[in-house]
Amino acid sequence: MAELNGRPVTLDELQTLALTNYGSFTSLRVDDGRVRGLAMHLERLVRDSRILFGVDLDAEHVRELTRKVAPPEGSTTIRVTVFDPSTDLGHPDRATAPHILVTQRSAGALPLPPLSVQSTVYERDLPEVKSVGLFGTLHHRRIAQLNGYDDALFVDAEGAISEGGTWNIGFFDGDHVIWPDAPALPGVTMLLLQNVHEYRTARITLADVGRVQAAFATNAAIGVRAIARIDDVQLLADHPIHDILRKRYMDVPGEPI
Structure with a gap:
């Protein structure tokens, strides 16, 4: 599952992320609808967005988009990626409107081998x-x-x-x-x-x-x-x-x- 700003992401939008590779992300392990250190994850996304894009990210909006794809039961890993689909290699200074990509994958059993x-x-x-x-x-x-x-x-x-x-x-x-x-x-x-x-x-x-x-x-x-x-x-x-x-x-x- 992959959603951009709460809707299915298009290939054109993902192309910018693949070709410019400019943005930040955080990965969350969700267990029965809860995340250890969720506030810290959100704070980091906000801080990194200031550094990379010069804007304040709406942490509550990120939380809503994450909640939308997180199952209420079981364990899953959700990645929240923040990037601007309009980023241009020649003018990265114009990347000032970050979007929020939320993807989901299965979570592995813990603990993992050494x-x-x-x-x-x-x-x-x-x-x-x-x-x-x-x-x-x-x-x-x-x-x-x-x-x-x-x-x-x-x-x-x-x-x-x-x-x-x-x-x-x-x-x-x-x-x-x-x-x-x-x-x-x-x-x-x-x-x-x-x-x-x-x-x-x-x-x-x-x-x-x-x-x-x-x-x-x-x-x-x-x-x-x-x-x-x-x-x-x-x-x-x-x-x-x-x-x-x-x-x-x-x-x-x-x-x-």
């Missing part, structure tokens, strides 16, 4: 924005998968860890949950976990990975997913911290759409 990730030197454009421009992310994910890993982990030239392509990364050193102090998208799942579990932020490099007990990935679609390997370093995929964080995240009450 990840293995390969580090790569890369930083997304405007890392604070959840952009539809995924070329770099998919390219590095593809290379990692061709090398036998599940996904890519982004680091800077000095090996400081920031984030995964579509997820945040956290670590556990035996005493504390640690989130990297680096340019990255402040994911909603990460922010919700920070609200319910003590943590600290620190610069974490690849050289530090061998000294932590566990690592995990987070986003709305996967919740909390264990990371079993970073490059050649094996980590405990069954560390108790994963179940602790999963429970605390699942205990966060969902907001009705």
Whole structure:
């Protein structure tokens, strides 16, 4: 299912999104008509629209359009994409009227199996924005998968860890949950976990990975997913911290759409 501003989207309208790749999005996991951190998802769409289009998005309208396609029972993943169908490659300054594309797909069962990730030197454009421009992310994910890993982990030239392509990364050193102090998208799942579990932020490099007990990935679609390997370093995929964080995240009450 795909609707633009509450009606079926046309191929011509999607063509602009495909050819210009300019806009932002958020992905929501809907369980029985409720979304954990819904207000945060909406706030991010509003913030990103100011950055990309210079306008204030109507968050309540986005909520109404999402409610329209969300089933009242069961679990599904809904993506809300904000883009301007009139965007022109030569004049992106004229893209000031964003539209709202709502799409739906099935939600996977949780928890997902542990990840293995390969580090790569890369930083997304405007890392604070959840952009539809995924070329770099998919390219590095593809290379990692061709090398036998599940996904890519982004680091800077000095090996400081920031984030995964579509997820945040956290670590556990035996005493504390640690989130990297680096340019990255402040994911909603990460922010919700920070609200319910003590943590600290620190610069974490690849050289530090061998000294932590566990690592995990987070986003709305996967919740909390264990990371079993970073490059050649094996980590405990069954560390108790994963179940602790999963429970605390699942205990966060969902907001009705």
